Amino acid sequence: MVKMKESWQSQFAEHHALEVELPKVETKEIRDRGADSPVWLHFGGGNLYRGMHAEIAQDLIDENELNAGVVVLETFDDEVIDKAYKNYNNNILQVVMSEDGTLHKRLLASTSEAIYANPTNRGSWKRIQQYFESPVLQFATFTITEKGYHLTTTEGKLLPIIEQDMQKGPEEPQHTMSIVVSLLYARFKAGQLPIAMVTTDNFSKNGEKLQNSVLTIAHAWKEKGHVPNKFINYLTDIEKVTFPWSMIDRITPNPSESILKRLTDLGFDDLEIFYTRKGTNVAPFVNTEEIHYLVIEDAFPNGRPNLAKGGVILTDRETVDKIDVMKVTTCLNPLHTALAVFGSILRFDSIAREMRDPELKKLIEKIGYTEGLPVVADPEIISPREFIDEVVNTRLPNPAIPDTPQRIATDTSQKLAIRFGETINKYVLHNDKSAKDLTFIPLVLAGWLRYLLAVDDAGKAFVPSPDPLLDEMQQKLESVKLGESTDNLEKILHPILSNDRIFGIDLYKADIADKVISYFNELIAGPGAVRATLKKYLA
Numbered sequence: 015m016v017k018m019k020e021s022w023q024s025q026f027a028e029h030h031a032l033e034v035e036l037p038k039v040e041t042k043e044i045r046d047r048g049a050d051s052p053v054w055l056h057f058g059g060g061n062l063y064r065g066m067h068a069e070i071a072q073d074l075i076d077e078n079e080l081n082a083g084v085v086v087l088e089t090f091d092d093e094v095i096d097k098a099y100k101n102y103n104n105n106i107l108q109v110v111m112s113e114d115g116t117l118h119k120r121l122l123a124s125t126s127e128a129i130y131a132n133p134t135n136r137g138s139w140k141r142i143q144q145y146f147e148s149p150v151l152q153f154a155t156f157t158i159t160e161k162g163y164h165l166t167t168t169e170g171k172l173l174p175i176i177e178q179d180m181q182k183g184p185e186e187p188q189h190t191m192s193i194v195v196s197l198l199y200a201r202f203k204a205g206q207l208p209i210a211m212v213t214t215d216n217f218s219k220n221g222e223k224l225q226n227s228v229l230t231i232a233h234a235w236k237e238k239g240h241v242p243n244k245f246i247n248y249l250t251d252i253e254k255v256t257f258p259w260s261m262i263d264r265i266t267p268n269p270s271e272s273i274l275k276r277l278t279d280l281g282f283d284d285l286e287i288f289y290t291r292k293g294t295n296v297a298p299f300v301n302t303e304e305i306h307y308l309v310i311e312d313a314f315p316n317g318r319p320n321l322a323k324g325g326v327i328l329t330d331r332e333t334v335d336k337i338d339v340m341k342v343t344t345c346l347n348p349l350h351t352a353l354a355v356f357g358s359i360l361r362f363d364s365i366a367r368e369m370r371d372p373e374l375k376k377l378i379e380k381i382g383y384t385e386g387l388p389v390v391a392d393p394e395i396i397s398p399r400e401f402i403d404e405v406v407n408t409r410l411p412n413p414a415i416p417d418t419p420q421r422i423a424t425d426t427s428q429k430l431a432i433r434f435g436e437t438i439n440k441y442v443l444h445n446d447k448s449a450k451d452l453t454f455i456p457l458v459l460a461g462w463l464r465y466l467l468a469v470d471d472a473g474k475a476f477v478p479s480p481d482p483l484l485d486e487m488q489q490k491l492e493s494v495k496l497g498e499s500t501d502n503l504e505k506i507l508h509p510i511l512s513n514d515r516i517f518g519i520d521l522y523k524a525d526i527a528d529k530v531i532s533y534f535n536e537l538i539a540g541p542g543a544v545r546a547t548l549k550k551y552l553a
């Protein structure tokens with residue numbers, strides 16, 4: 015029997031009996047050093063950090079390449095800290111699921127500390143500021159979801175929380191981006207110390223987005239006299255502060271009840287899954303896949319551990335960009351979103367099972383191979399065709415990965431511009447192609463509108479996954495009913511389809527809005543219309 019709440023050092027025999035891989039070195043001193051003065055901070059302690067970054071850190075610790083544990087800063091969901099970290103001494107049970115169903119279990123003891131990072135958390139806030147004032151700190155990584163970087167609404171207006179943060183200055187920031195700028199200001203005041211701020215969230219040019227959000231807040235603070243102009247110079251000096259671009263890839267589903275049961279049956283005593291009020295699903299274990307990639311632009315002004323020893327590929331920005339565009343806009347994430355939207359409407363609860371559905375499989379092949387691949391640049395260090403082959407033939411159909419369309423459907427409104435808009439734009443700008451050549455990408459966009467009706471293909475209501483635009487979109491579509499024809503569909507859909515913040519391009523200007531409307535019309539014809547439409551275009 016292994017008790018995750020107790021120290022792993024006192025349970026060698028028990029871990030051994032359950033075939034858990036343990037840290038290769040004694041971690042207490044390393045973790046204490048990290049809690050005191052970290053080299054590596056991480057913003058967003060959700061499942062991806064727990065399955066991927068914490069493993070890289072453990073590899074580095076095992077190889078004597080990192081002598082201080084990582085400190086996790088959670089700016090959004092304080093429950094994650096207490097439930098998944100403090101409860102379990104910051105230890106993480108990583109479960110890697112092989113295709114043959116084997117579970118490889120590894121104890122990651124690389125996290126020193128996990129803290130709710132908000133000025134209202136008084137004592138801890140001071141400590142976090144001290145971390146940023148330390149010359150030892152080399153870099154911070156982020157997994158805070160796409161929406162974590164946004165400062166504006168879909169109409170382009172500043173979010174109220176951002177307006178408030180801009181007024182108040184660095185003392186009491188509330189939005190994650192303002193918190194980050196406030197902490198960078200502490201680092202500036204401590205002697206303009208260098209640091210790399212490395213976003214590892216899923217969107218192309220992610221470093222640029224983080225940099226823009228940081229600079230927007232910093233400029234507002236400068237205008238209002240909260241910070242000096244020298245702070246702006248500091249943030250824009252690449253010898254001091256960098257925002258490396260990255261590509262990250264590892265399908266890491268929310269903790270699954272089936273994996274929990276298997277672990278409990280094996281002899282893990284005190285595991286449970288927590289569903290927080292803010293919608294994060296975390297557990298003392300994290301279930302993730304074997305295949306993974308992390309590619310980072312090598313721009314670390316205060317140095318870095320030998321990340322390559324943790325499997326990280328370090329390269330130049332142009333290569334990172336090509337690899338990221340390949341994954342996020344063509345070979346993986348658009349396929350995921352197509353499966354998420356149609357899978358939810360067709361009541362699937364497993365991505366692997368969707369891959370056994372002939373129409374859905376063909377849909378993603380059409381999106382990836384037929385529409386995406388011809389316009390994606392080859393990054394050369396990874397072949398796009400081999401990458402997509404691996405996704406379609408090995409990763410998505412892996413029955414051992416308990417991934418669901420519902421997880422991937424979360425925040426779809428925030429992902430469409432990246433996952434489909436960039437490809438549509440490429441067709442628009444192409445000399446020999448036009449967006450009118452596209453069939454399957456517009457079909458997915460129509461599928462998303464159909465999904466927003468929150469009625470499945472049998473006509474029964476379902477609960478859509480959380481999304482910051484869900485209410486707004488559903489209000490816009492409230493007069494559309496399954497099986498009821500409406501003459502003014504164009505009028506209803508125009509404000510949505512013309513919104514370039516959602517799609518990355520005004521779909522009218524791209525000349526495909528009519529196609530989306532026409533597919534939507536087919537999808538809402540009545541119960542069974544979604545399957546019929548898929549068959550019509552994919553049989």
Ligand SMILES: NC(=O)c1ccc[n+]([C@@H]2O[C@H](COP(=O)([O-])OP(=O)(O)OC[C@H]3O[C@@H](n4cnc5c(N)ncnc54)[C@H](O)[C@@H]3O)[C@@H](O)[C@H]2O)c1
Nearest residue numbers: 058059060061062090091157158159162215216264265266
């Ligand atoms: N899980 C994967 O398969 C995977 C793979 C590659 C990349 N990613 C990237 O990592 C991100 C997080 O994935 P995850 O699996 O850790 O998700 P998760 O749901 O387990 O955790 C989400 C994390 O983001 C934080 N967060 C949510 N909304 C936020 C906001 N508005 N501001 C600041 N923080 C916020 C949460 O508090 C939590 O720490 C994804 O959005 C994606 O960009 C995930």
Ligand SMILES: O=P(O)(O)OC[C@@H](O)[C@@H](O)[C@H](O)[C@H](O)CO
Nearest residue numbers: 216262263264265266347350422
């Ligand atoms: O994590 P999100 O919410 O950006 O997207 C959901 C999935 O598409 C994503 O997590 C993939 O699993 C991941 O990008 C694989 O590397």
